Amino acid sequence: MAKIKSGGTISKKDSILKKAATLFRARGFKASSMRELALAMGVEAPSLYNHIGSKSELLHSICARVADAFQKHLLEVEASNETPIEKLEKLIRFHIQMMLQSFDEVCVSNHEWKYLEEPHLSNFLQQRKNYEQRMILLVKHGIDEKVLKDIHPQVAVLTILSAVRGLEFWQRYKKELDATVLENNMVNHLLTGIIK
Amino acid sequence: MAKIKSGGTISKKDSILKKAATLFRARGFKASSMRELALAMGVEAPSLYNHIGSKSELLHSICARVADAFQKHLLEVEASNETPIEKLEKLIRFHIQMMLQSFDEVCVSNHEWKYLEEPHLSNFLQQRKNYEQRMILLVKHGIDEKVLKDIHPQVAVLTILSAVRGLEFWQRYKKELDATVLENNMVNHLLTGIIK
């Protein structure tokens, strides 16, 4: 009867992935049922399995895509001829933009990764650790070049990554808060503080 | 046979609550079963119901206690004779300390609140919103008194709260990173930035 609409160029699997990301973000992975996902697709639950392998696979696909996007951007930034501060700013802005334009997927990646199955779980954590380590290295370079204060690099990176992650609550202010204003304010806060 | 050990002065319900917080944090509320909790208590699942009302009630108790602790502290800070910056710093330090000494409970409150049942869910969100609003007011005072930059108060509070929330990842560095160093670094970062 009802058929899964493959909206133009986007594949059926991708449209399921998008709806899954929205559902997993709103209700959590474990609390989301395949029947709910099917309802959102306008289809019965078993029909989904013509297009996907399993519920776990959906989560894996979402997390892997997000992780790959960040990984790719970090490589670009590292390869560029910029100061450590400029690089750091670029990373922060990319995190914010990813959060704004792939909201559901980034949130799912941030919150539901623990339900990944092996070996995907280990891969994901390894990739994440690697990302953090390279970001810490960037801060260290900034300190060595005396453009950054003599701070604890790990704490600085933890603070920055946590702050941008918190943009998941940005939705609340969506009407009253322009995205550009938000981005610039947060970047300035994280780089230069708030005390006059 | 085996009896739920009420360790000294702590009630049986409280010892269940503590184990529940640990379990809910590690596995997530929905993925945690009463059988797992019972196993952690050294007891069969139905025995738990001699001491608690339901699984939902456990989550509610955990979230309510955390929310009340923050609410109480905010009242104290508001009532004190301190500059906005000092007040802000006290709030940040309290968040960090709460995260370090009631780790499981704060994490559960931060991540699993969405599974609260009404009317507790609405109450929790209302309390949270109220807390944020009063923190925003504090930042506004700092701006009016020209001790804080002309920043966007909402973004500043969002950034601060998100950063301290990220301390859930502090565990990873527990061995290599002293708690006091962490606290001071994060406070300085959030107040004065990292650029020299």
Add this chain to the structure above:
DNA sequence: TTAAAAAACTAATAATCGTTAGTTTTGCTG
């Protein structure tokens, strides 16, 4: 020591879960 209360147990409930099997419908291609 004995009666009462607290808290454990076993067994079972109805509901929901992801997923499979088997069948029917849909939509494209010749």
Add this chain to the structure above:
DNA sequence: CAGCAAAACTAACGATTATTAGTTTTTTAA
């Protein structure tokens, strides 16, 4: 229009869930 593949459907599976009922054991108190 016939045939074939893709994708939908219904029905059902075994597993797991929170929770209840009813019973037995343990602890407390007189």
